[in-house]
Amino acid sequence: MKRVLLIAIAALGLIGSPVFAQEPPPAPDRPLPDAAQEARAQALFDGIRCVVCQHEAIADSPAVIAADMRQLVREQVAAGRTDAQIEQDLVRRYGDFVLFQPPVRLGTWLLWFGPVALMAAVLALLLLRSRGRRAEAAPLTAEEEARLADIVAGDGLRPDPDAKPSDH
Known part of the structure; x- marks a missing residue:
């Protein structure tokens, strides 16, 4: 009986453990007291990608790291740094992927032009294959x-038994 009770307690512990393993909710955002600085920070939030969600801007992301990134941006805006300096700092920390519009340079050429080059290659391949398939039919023999x-x-045709008089 004790063994069954211990197994039941262990099973309940395993079932409830994912609830305890969740990350705590982020602290609520504290906007900057200066409305112009807060508006500038909000504009920056829309161009910065959450490194956890990867498809959301930090303005929309509920992840804790997004809240930390919003706070970091606000601190840098309050410190008087320019937008370019703030973005450079984020790129230094997280890489070019953190920006929704990464800069065009040698390392990001594939990111910027890869999809267009891939589509052009597929189109060229389809055109070449369609040209190669045009084979002329051999002329009919006399027979x-x-x-x-x-x-x-x-x-040499036999009549269709299912045909109506109007089909003849």
Whole structure:
């Protein structure tokens, strides 16, 4: 009986453990007291990608790291740093991926032009394959032409038993 009770307690502990393993909710955002600085920070939030969600801006992300990134941006805006300096600092910390519009340079050429190059390559391949398939049909032999003439004339056709009088 004790063994069954211990197994039941262990199972309940395993079932409840994911609830305890969740990350705590982020602290509520504290906007900057200066409305102009807060508006500038909000504009920056829309261009910065959450490194956890990866498809959301930090303005929309509920992740704790997004809240930390929002706070970092606010601190740098309050410190008087320019937008470019703030973005450079974030790129230094997280890489080019953190920006929704990463800069065009040698390391990001594939990111910027890769999809267009891939589509152009697929289009070129399809065009080349469609040109290669155009094969001319061999001309009919005299025997085949005679058979075709018989078929068209209707001599070798048997009537369709399901045909209505209007189909004849």
